[in-house]
Amino acid sequence: MAAAVARVVIDSPLPQLDHLFDYAIPDGLDGVAAGVRVRVPLRSAGRVADAFVVEVADESEHAGALSPVDALVSTVPVLSHEVWTLARAVADRVAGTASDVLRLAVPKRQVRVEKAYAAAGSPAVPPAPGGVEPVSGYAGSDLDEGIAAGGRFVVDAIPTLTSLSDGASVGSWAVTAARLAANTAARGRQTIVSVPDHRDLDQLDAALHALGVGAVVLRFDAAQPSADRYRSFLTALGDGPHIVIGNRSSLYAPASRLGLLVVVEDGDPLHREPLAPYAHSRDVALVRQSQSGAALVLLSHARSVDAERLVELGYLSPVSPSPSVRPRVVLAEDPPGEASARIPATAWALAREALVSGPVLVQVARPGYAPVVACASCGTAATCARCHGPLGVARRGAPPQCGVCGAVAAPWRCDVCEGSSLRLVSRGSGRTAEELGRAFPGARVVVADGEHRVLTLPATPALVVATRGAEPIAAGGYRAVLLLDGERMLARESLTIAEDAMRWWSNAAALAAPRAPVVLAGVSGPLAQAFAAGTHATFAARELADRRALGFPPSIRTVTVTGPIDAVTAAVDGLHDVGIRDVLGPTPVDDGGVRSIVRFDYRVGADVARELRAALIRNATARRRPIAGRPQRAVPSLRLHFDDPEVWT
Incomplete structure (x- = not known):
């Protein structure tokens, strides 16, 4: 008997829609299976929404009649089980919605690329590269054996350059990451390496090709053409020993046989996702490692304080090169x-x-x-008359220009002493x-x-x-x-x-x-x-101790709650029963609302996220009773941002 129910996640940022919905699969609508894209009706909104099928079932627990799936968008199962469970766990950790995470994980559909992929049938699985070779520069460590066993490591990168076979120079960190990935591919497993930017990506790509494993490399680059990015994504759905390299979103790449996760320079701010739910690459990698059992490596020249916390907890094992290679x-x-x-x-x-x-x-x-420029008479920093942003000079002889709005300040006059001359600061x-x-x-x-x-x-x-x-x-x-x-x-x-x-x-x-x-x-x-x-680890440990004494991250976790004062107050009041440390604020913010910062221990993180998610849903579903003769104003939204270091700036 064919499955009759499609359980879907709807593509919507609304927190009240962040759960699975059951829809009936109409007779004659073939191809509805786990992972495919569909369109489904929303009764309350009177429209059709995009969705992913998470699973299919023979029957539903819903007692009433089910709405039917409106249309099958594609028969290609682009949402794998591994990616769905990762998206759900990441969203739950920071009180976000799974659909927000899935927008980062699954690229927009490219019809021509998808049709070519479907027409080609099951792609040939590339053979695994050659044998396993030790990672050079880390003599005496059990890094290779630990990777094969699914260990978790923080690795201090060798601070030198390496010349490749074609004469190009790359950072030795790229050669280390490439060798770890090549060894994992030789074992028939898949690897994901996340780097901060395109410069790092080019070095890593060159190192992988120099090792002769370019045939299994898949690039997930934000600067790629959409068609190339989608082509790499579809290829990653296969079972081959792929090596996925890319920026922070590459950590969501489909990999059913994942053997290794590498995050390069996890302290770099480019690893902070600027879009909701603002999950950091390091946290995504930690969640995915716990789900998959794959090995994990945090590789950097300077150990982050967050990584040091995990070392002191015994969760990560430190690996360092010989002191003789120090600059x-x-x-x-x-x-x-x-x-x-x-x-x-x-x-x-x-x-x-x-x-x-x-x-x-x-x-x-x-x-x-x-x-930065200042008044030549009184020394007051020069600011823009339009937006009060800082003024600077772009090149010799150029007039001062605002670094915020771009307005040219010619002529300029000081607000303090009325001077009209500037000096370069x-x-x-x-x-x-x-x-x-x-x-x-x-x-x-x-x-x-x-x-x-x-x-x-x-x-x-x-x-x-x-x-x-x-x-x-x-x-x-x-x-x-x-x-x-x-x-x-x-x-x-x-x-x-x-x-x-x-x-x-x-x-x-x-x-x-x-x-x-x-x-x-x-x-x-x-x-x-x-x-x-060269005592970077000692510095990181000292920095962590100072923050622990002051109650600053990463010794504790934080969440910033922003919105109208009544909504923020209600959300924060609901957290006192879960054992938070304290609440800082509320303080006014630019859009007329307020902001509160909640500090809490890692052990109650799941409880805090659950309570705040409930507060988000209550706020999103609240409606003001309209007053006759007056336009109804939109209800300000409640916003959450977990573990945001910028609030301490």
């Missing part, structure tokens, strides 16, 4: 009593010496020419390049920032001025690395600023040639000393 770090400051310079004399000397033999990297804090990449060009006449100067995209460089002498995260890879490595503006970076008000700075500096240091000097200018104290000594 040669020099802490450079001007002698006491002398005027402080942006580039100390020691750094100048090392840069001049290194420039003779190859490229020198100069890392700066900000792009542009002068990101900060130096961006453009101004730094101009100054270095004067200091090193005849030297080639290259700018790499958000406006100037440079990915690779030859081994010829050049001064490379780059903002953090935009540093190109130089063939053979940089002959010296100068890290400027450290004090300015650390001046930013953020809970994670010390952790971020350690990551920025460590990633830049990993681009240096062997034994090339890495100069950290103008920064001292425990953070600089930990960076110079």
Whole structure:
């Protein structure tokens, strides 16, 4: 007897629709099976909605008559059981809706690609690559055996570059991740590797092809054409030993025989999903690992504080390379009593010496020419007359321009002293390049920032001025690395600023040639000393201890509740019975509502999410009684954001 009931999840952000609905499968509507796309009627809304079939059954627990499935969109089962259970668990953890997660997991349908996939039938399963080879650089560790056994590790990446067979240079971290993935594929299992951005993705792709496993690599890249992304997704539905590489959404890729999950630089903010329900790549990987039993690796040059917490709990095992591969770090400051310079004399000397033999990297804090300008008379920071955003100068001789709305402030007048002259306060990449060009006449100067995209460089002498995260890879490595503006970076008000700075500096240091000097200018104290000594794990442990003493994440969890004051108050009041720590706020926000921050322990996380989800549903289904003669205003929504570090900025 054919199944008569389709149990579906409706594509809707409304929390009251975030559960499975039963629909009758009409006679003659063939092809309705688990995972396919369908359209179903919504009685209350009087319209048809898109949905995924989660399962089919012979009968329904609903006592009344079932509405029939309206249409079968496609017979290709694009929602696998593994992805559905992951989406449900991730949504439940942060009081979100499964449909929001599924929008990240299942790409939009591309009809031509799907028809070609269906016409081709079952694709041939590519053979597993060659034998397993040990991961180099981690002698004495049980990393290979642990991966095969489904272990969980935090791995400190080797801070060097590696030359591939074609002569290209990539980070050694990419070779490590590629070897782990190739070994997993050789065992007939699948791998997912999530990296922060396209630069990392290109390095990883090159390392995988150099190992001869390019035939099983599937790229999930946000910058891909939609057709290519969907083609990779459909291929991943198969049972082959695929290696899926991509950005944060790649962690939702279908993989029925998953053997390894790798998250590269889990402390990078690009791993934070900006769309609801705001799940972090690390948390998605942890949930998927617990469901699948696959191995898990967090790979980075600077261990995140979140990863350190998991190490101290015994959930992750640490693996480190030999101390002999540490960069040669020099802490450079001007002698006491002398005027402080942006580039100390020691750094100048090392840069001049290194420039003779190859490229020198100069890392700066900000792009542009002068990101901050001030009144020449009173020193007050200059702001835009239209939106009060900060004014800056994009290039030499250009008029000041707002960094928020883009308005040109010419003429400009100070609100405090009525002065009309400006002075340059900060130096961006453009101004730094101009100054270095004067200091090193005849030297080639290259700018790499958000406006100037440079990915690779030859081994010829050049001064490379780059903002953090935009540093190109130089063939053979940089002959010296100068890290400027450290004090300015650390001046930013953020809970994670010390952790971020350690990551920025460590990633830049990993681009240096062997034994090339890495100069950290103008920064001292425990953070600089930990960076110079290579004791990143000790720094992360100390940072975690400080946050634990203050009750800050990740020692505890938080949720930000934003909305109208009555809704926020009701939602927060419902949490006192589940054992939360405390509530900060409410405080006003820009849209007229308020915000409260709830702090709670990990052990009550599921209870907090459940209570807040119930509050979301109550708020979404509430209706105001209309008043005759007055237009009815929309009810402000209640918004939740779990584990948001930006609230501490």
